[in-house]
Amino acid sequence: xxxxxxxxxxxxxxxxxxxxxxxxxxxxxxxxxxxxxxxxxxxxxxxxxxxxxxxxxxxxxxxxxxxxxxxxxxxxxxxxxxxxxxxxxxxxxxxxxxxxxxxxxxxxxxxxxxxxxxxxxxxxxxxxxxxxxxxxxxxxxxxxxxxxxxxxxxxxxxxxxxxxxxxxxxxxxxxxxxxxxxxxxxxxxxxxxxxxxxxxxxxxxxxxxxxxxxxxxxxxxxxxxxxxxxxxxxxxxxxxxxxxxxxxxxxxxxxxxxxxxxxxxxxxxxxxxxxxxxxxxxxxxxxxxxxxxxxxxxxxxxxxxxxxxxxxxxxxxxxxxxxxxxxxxxxxxxxxxxxxxxxxxxxxxxxxxxxxxxxxxxxxxxxxxxxxxxxxxxxxxxxxxxxxxxxxxxxxxxxxxxxxxxxxxxxxxxxxxxxxxxxxxxxxxxxxxxxxxxxxxxxxxxxxxxxxxxxxxxxxxxxxxxxxxxxxxxxxxxxxxxx
RNA sequence: CGAGGUGUAGCGCAGUUUGGUAGCGCACAUGGUUUGGGACCAUGGGGCCGGAGGUUCGAAUCCUCUCACCUCGACCA
Numbered sequence: 001x002x003x004x005x006x007x008x009x010x011x012x013x014x015x016x017x018x019x020x021x022x023x024x025x026x027x028x029x030x031x032x033x034x035x036x037x038x039x040x041x042x043x044x045x046x047x048x049x050x051x052x053x054x055x056x057x058x059x060x061x062x063x064x065x066x067x068x069x070x071x072x073x074x075x076x077x078x079x080x081x082x083x084x085x086x087x088x089x090x091x092x093x094x095x096x097x098x099x100x101x102x103x104x105x106x107x108x109x110x111x112x113x114x115x116x117x118x119x120x121x122x123x124x125x126x127x128x129x130x131x132x133x134x135x136x137x138x139x140x141x142x143x144x145x146x147x148x149x150x151x152x153x154x155x156x157x158x159x160x161x162x163x164x165x166x167x168x169x170x171x172x173x174x175x176x177x178x179x180x181x182x183x184x185x186x187x188x189x190x191x192x193x194x195x196x197x198x199x200x201x202x203x204x205x206x207x208x209x210x211x212x213x214x215x216x217x218x219x220x221x222x223x224x225x226x227x228x229x230x231x232x233x234x235x236x237x238x239x240x241x242x243x244x245x246x247x248x249x250x251x252x253x254x255x256x257x258x259x260x261x262x263x264x265x266x267x268x269x270x271x272x273x274x275x276x277x278x279x280x281x282x283x284x285x286x287x288x289x290x291x292x293x294x295x296x297x298x299x300x301x302x303x304x305x306x307x308x309x310x311x312x313x314x315x316x317x318x319x320x321x322x323x324x325x326x327x328x329x330x331x332x333x334x335x336x337x338x339x340x341x342x343x344x345x346x347x348x349x350x351x352x353x354x355x356x357x358x359x360x361x362x363x364x365x366x367x368x369x370x371x372x373x374x375x376x377x378x379x380x381x382x383x384x385x386x387x388x389x390x391x392x393x394x395x396x397x398x399x400x401x402x403x404x405x406x407x408x409x410x411x412x413x414x415x416x417x418x419x420x421x422x423x424x425x426x427x428x429x430x431x432x433x434x435x436x437x438x439x440x441x442x443x444x445x446x447x448x449x450x451x452x453x454x455x456x457x458x459x460x461x462x463x464x465x466x467x468x469x470x471x472x473x474x475x476x477x478x479x480x481x482x483x
Numbered sequence: 484c485g486a487g488g489u490g491u492a493g494c495g496c497a498g499u500u501u502g503g504u505a506g507c508g509c510a511c512a513u514g515g516u517u518u519g520g521g522a523c524c525a526u527g528g529g530g531c532c533g534g535a536g537g538u539u540c541g542a543a544u545c546c547u548c549u550c551a552c553c554u555c556g557a558c559c560a
Contacts (some may be wrong), residue, residue: 301519334521335521
C-alpha cells in the first residue's frame with residue numbers, strides 16, 4: 001500500500017496524524033466542495049452535488065412511497081411570524097440572518113432568511129386547514145436554510161446547507177407519534193442500506209431537543225475519529241406550533257381542534273458522514289449506491305489497436321445498469337488514473353489492456369479492500385453487479401465493526417474519562433435522567449448525550465447507579481463528543 | 484466569542500531574520516517519445532506578493548491598521 005513519494009503529487013494527510021486536516025484535504029482534492037467568497041458558505045461542486053442527488057432521490061422515493069408530497073415555501077419569513085412560538089425564536093434567534101432592505105429602501109418589517117420553515121409553513125397551514133377530512137397533511141420540501149454559524153466546516157456545519165424538511169399535521173397525538181417514528185425509521189433505513197452508515201437511534205434528552213418540540217428523535221453515526229455525527233432528526237412537535245399559529249379545524253365531533261404536528265430533516269451533512277465513516281488515507285470511499293461513478297474503466301496502452309474500442313464496448317455493456325465512466329484522457333498514465341479515481345472513491349476500477357483483450361478478460365480492482373481480480377469479459381455486467389453489492393455490504397460491516405470497537409461502557413465518571421481517553425467514541429452509561437448530571441458529564445468530559453435508545457434496545461449495563469450521581473439509573477444512554 | 488496558525492501563479496511552497504523591484508515543483512498549452520500503480524524530453528503562457536496606510540532613494544521583506552481562510556476550544560443540524 002506504500003505510496004511513492006512524489007513531489008508533483010498532492011498527498012492527503014494521514015487520518016491518524018491529523019484527522020481535521022485529512023478531512024479538509026479529502027473534500028478539496030476530490031473536488032466535492034470549494035470555499036465561496038462568503039465566509040461559511042460552500043460551493044458544492046459537480047462531483048459532490050451528484051452524491052447529494054443520489055441521496056436525495058433515495059430519500060425522496062421513500063417519502064413518496066409513504067404518502068408525502070413535495071411543495072415549496074419562500075426563503076423569507078416575516079419577523080412577526082418567527083416570533084410566534086416562544087421557545088422556537090429563543091432557540092434560533094442567535095443564528096438568524098435578516099433581510100432589512102429592498103434596494104435602498106428599508107423594509108417596514110425585517111425578513112428572516114429561513115433557518116427552518118415551521119413558522120411560515122404553519123402560517124399557511126392555518127389558512128388551508130378546515131376539516132378533519134383533509135388530514136393528515138403529509139408534505140415535504142427540499143430547499144436550503146441559513147443559520148449564521150460562528151465556526152464552519154464544509155458539509156458538517158455551514159451557514160447555508162441543503163436539506164429536506166417534512167412538515168405534517170395529524171388528528172391525534174398517537175398518529176403524530178407514529179409519523180415521527182416512521183420517518184426516523186426511513187432515515188435509518190436509507191442511511192444504513194444506501195449510505196452504508198450504521199446508526200444508533202433514540203430520543204434526545206430535554207436539553208438537546210429541538211426548540212419547540214415535545215420530543216426529538218435522532219440517528220447518530222460514529223466517525224473514524226470517535227466523534228458522533230447527528231445525522232437526521234424527527235420531531236414530534238405536539239401542538240406547540242399549531243396553537244401558536246392558531247391552526248384549527250373542525251374535528252370528527254364537530255368541534256374546533258388543534259392538529260398535532262411533526263417535522264423531520266436530513267441534510268448535506270450526511271455527505272460529511274459518508275466521508276468520515278468510510279474514507280481512508282487514500283481518500284474517499286463511496287458506497288456503490290451513492291457513488292456518482294460506480295465503475296471507472298481505465299484503458300491501458302490506449303493507443304494500441306482495439307483497446308479504446310474495447311473500453312467503450314464494455315462501457316456500453318454496463319451503462320444501462322450502472323454509472324460508468326471511461327477515462328480515456330490522453331497524457332495521463334494508467335497509474336496516475338488509478339490513484340486519481342481511488343482518491344475519488346470510485347468503488348470499482350476496471351482495467352482493460354491488450355493482454356486482457358487477448359485473453360478475453362479484464363481486471364477489476366475494488367476500492368474498499370484494494371483487491372484486484374482477473375475476470376472473464378463474458379457476463380461482465382453480472383460480475384460487476386455482484387461485486388458492487390459485496391462492496392456495499394462490506395462497507396456497512398466495516399463501519400459497524402468500527403463503531404463497535406469504539407463503543408465502551410462506563411460505570412462512573414473516572415471510568416468514563418479513562419475509557420474516553422483510551423478509546424474515543426461512544427460511551428454507554430446509565431443515567432438518572434437529571435439535567436444536572438447531563439451537564440456535569442458534559443463539563444467534565446466534553447461529551448453530550450447523543451441519544452437515549454428505545455426500550456427494545458435498552459440494556460442494563462451494570463447494577464445500580466447513575467454514572468454521575470448516587471441516584472438510581474433510569475436509562476442506558478449514549479454519550480460522545482459530537483460535530 | 485477566546486487561543487493558535489496561514490495569506491506570494493490554478494495548486495503546493497521558497498524568498499521575509501540581514502529591504503534592491505519575484506523564484507521552484509506540479510498543473511496548463513504545443514510538438515515528440517511513452518503507457519499493466521502517480522512517465523519523459525523540448526518549447527511556451529501565467530503572479531506585483533490578501534487589502535489600506537506609513538517608514539525609505541527603494542518594501543513581498545520593516546511598522547500600524549484591516550480583511551479572509553484554516554485549526555482548536557465554548558455554542559449549535
